[in-house]
Amino acid sequence: MSKKTIQLYRQPAGGWGALKSVAQQILEQGNPLKGARTLLSANQPDGFDCPGCAWPDADHTSTFEFCENGAKAVAAESTASRATPDLFSKYTVSELLRQSDHWLEAQGRLTHPMQYDRASDRYLPVSWELVFQLIALHLNALVTPDDAIFYTSGRTSNEAAFLYQLFVREFGTNNFPDCSNMCHEPSGVAMKAAIGVGKGTVQLSDFQEADAILIFGQNPGTNHPRMLGELRAAAKRGAAIVSFNPLRERGLEKFQNPQDMREMLSGAATEISSDYLQLKIGGDLAAVKGIIKYVLESDLLAQQAGRERLIDVSFIREHTANFEAFSADVLNEPWERIEQESGLQRLQLGRVAQTYLQAKNVIACWGMGITQHKQSVATIQMILNLLLLRGHIGRPGAGPCPVRGHSNVQGDRTMGINEKPSPAFLQRLGRVFQFKPPQQPGLGTVDAIRAMLDMPGKVFFAMGGNFATATPDTALTHRALQNCGLTVHVATKLNRSHLICGREALILPCLGRTEIDVQATGPQAVTVEDSMSMVHLSSGINPPASPELLSEPMIVARLAQATLQQRSQTDWLGLVADYDRIRDKIAAVFEDFSDFNQRVKIPGGFRLRNTAAEREWQTASGKANFFAHAIPADLPIHRARQQNAAPVFNLATIRSHDQYNTTIYGLNDRYRGVFGERRVLFMHADDIAMLSMQAGDWVDLQSLSDDGVERKACRFMLVAYQIPRGCLAAYFPETNGLVPLSSVADHADTPTSKSIPVIIFPHQDAGQDT
Secondary structure, eight states, X not given: OOSOEEOOOOSOEEHHHHHHXXXXXXHHTTOHHHHHHHHTTBTOTTSBOOSSBOOXXXXXXXXXXXXXXXXXXXXXXXXXXXEOHHHHHHSOHHHHHTSOHHHHHHTOEEOSOEEEETTTTXXXXXXXXXXXXXXXXXXXXXXXXXXXXXXXXXXXXXXXXXXXXXXXHHHTOXXXXXXXXXXXXXXXXXXXXXXXXXXXXXXXXXXXXXXXXEEESOOHHHHOXXXXXXXXXXHHTTOEEEEXXXXXXXXXXXXXXTTOHHHHHHTOOEEOOSEEEXXXXXXXXXXXXXXXXXXXXXXXXXXXXXXXXXXXXXXXXXXXXXXXXXXHHXXXXXXXXXXXXXXXXXXXXXXXXXXXXXXXXXXXXXXXXXXXXXXXXXXXXXXXXXXXXXXXXXXXXXXXXXXXXXXXHHHHHHTTOOSSOOHHHHHHHHHHHTSOOOOSOOOOHHHHHHHHHHSTTOXXXXXXXOHHHHSSSHHHHHHHHHXXXXXEEEESBOOGGGGSOOSEEEEEEBOOTTBOEEETTEEEOEEEEOTTSEEEEEOOOBOOSOTTOBOHHHHXXXXXXHHHGXXXXXXXXXXXXXXXXXXXXXXXXXXXXXXXXXXXXXXXXXXXXXXXXXTOOOSTTSSEEOOOOOOOSOSHHHHHHHHOSSOOEEEEEEOOTTEETTEXXXXXXXXXXXXXXXXXXXXXXXXXXXXXXXXXXXXXXEEOOTTOOOEEEEEEEEEEOSOOTTEEEXXXXXXGGGSOTTOBOTTTOOBOTTOEXXXXXXXXXXXXXX
């Protein structure tokens, strides 16, 4: 359905709609036989890891272990379309910039390295030899290595990420902004302080033993569709599933498994959430604190009546610190503030608390609806507090589960893509490779943008991703990139970042996850780490889209060789001749990867050790820490409402069902009933009426921030939707420009893209497309 339509979606998530979407995507990519064959190798022991999300594989030998959005990612990479030099000779960069993100994606696979020619405003073909010479020339001409910025996408393999961080540190900087800075950075910060590990403690098998699963700020039906299989199985065996989300999301309501023919033919579906709480945007901290308050008050009543305690006193005594101060803070929190800031009633929170108390094993999951707020670290620590109360960490069927996005974003961090590396890691890296790594912390994403704005002439190198579109404050980010002396992007397909050029610019085409990677010793496999710390092999099956493509490890190796020359003792080309050699070096640096090459060849791979899952707390106190946090009453949304007479709304940016991160596969958002349009604004019907408007009207948005800068996003169609009053939702990247660069999560610097104060105006010219 390409016509612009708003139509309530009454079917369950998954089902025939998902199968139809997969088939349509394969057909649209122009090579249906190849697309279908490629899908059959997704997530197989001798195949490739899906380039979509980081949700683990339930069975690494299942023929159909892929989902709708994974199929879109695979089909898009296997497309018959090619973005050849002819495309760049036909269009200037200025003309390409006027195209939509969907159009850019549809041009297909990049085939040749390209160099920007400012005189003609076009990209021209260039040889790989000249590419590496040019980058090396720019890097070595910098006043200091810290004038170079090296961005990393979460789809980069372990082998490429390890070589990349090694090259950059041998070059002399820790400037490693990456996509974690924009999504789950608060999860790592919060969890390391509380339980000593920045990763989730659960395994996929734990979902089979959980009695209650709490889901905060996540939409698995679109962002992690394979997770719905685990939730469906849990719901069928009677586990309670409680969802906290401002929007009604179809995947959290009802699911029909496309791989269950009996369910498909009968029209049956599984109810997913046993309880669904539509709290205010950003109200999760108050909601979880309210649940804890109910539990603690109930425990006090139990003590007074001489009944069994409701909290795990022995676990708290043996394994935790700071409980008394934390408990006092929670008990002193007024219910009125909890209700006001959460948007939920005490009765609703008490109902969830009862579900929690009745469960033997509890898992808490969260996504970017939690991490992209000013109070995100505090919110995650409050979720951890809830789990610690009854010992729900370090035993089967229970634990925290941050659900990450990109397929190897967690692995990249494990490999050392981190602007704040630990001294122990740097010491070991230096010893193995015989050099002295830089000790000074580097720049994360937001600080990198600020540095590029303030100090022109830097070199910006991106290993994948779509930096200009994924980041906040779009106009400022574009200006920052244009300030650079050189911008370089390693990519499989064209995106908007490639068109925001520094004084000089390069596009370097690389192999995709689905393609055969042949090096000097033969075909190679890479490894990835999923959200639950499972590490496994990935081997492409398709011929490369162009003979000009290089693998990411080879690009890094040749760049390192050209840049470092005699300064490095690393045999760069020797390492990429056989990726087993890279894995041997990884094993030498990281103890958890001992016998890497042997262990990873077992079908399904192996799981990295998680000390918190073993109740070994690698924190400053030596125990798991309770953290007391006040419910914030002075957030940007509070100040904006106090300072403006006009109605101020809280906007959250979200994905549509036809996109993955910034990659736009199509113009439909099936589960939310939006077809053929992306510039929509989801709003409560009563709020639309309050503004004397109607659904279907076109409006402009202006964000309100403390820096006084006017930021607008124009021409959005109002869509009446089930969302709390005062709250709005719209797609990114269309609304990223409304997020101030200065508005970040406390202690984590993640942009606050899920909490943007805005005011709404009627669009000045409803017939004008923007």
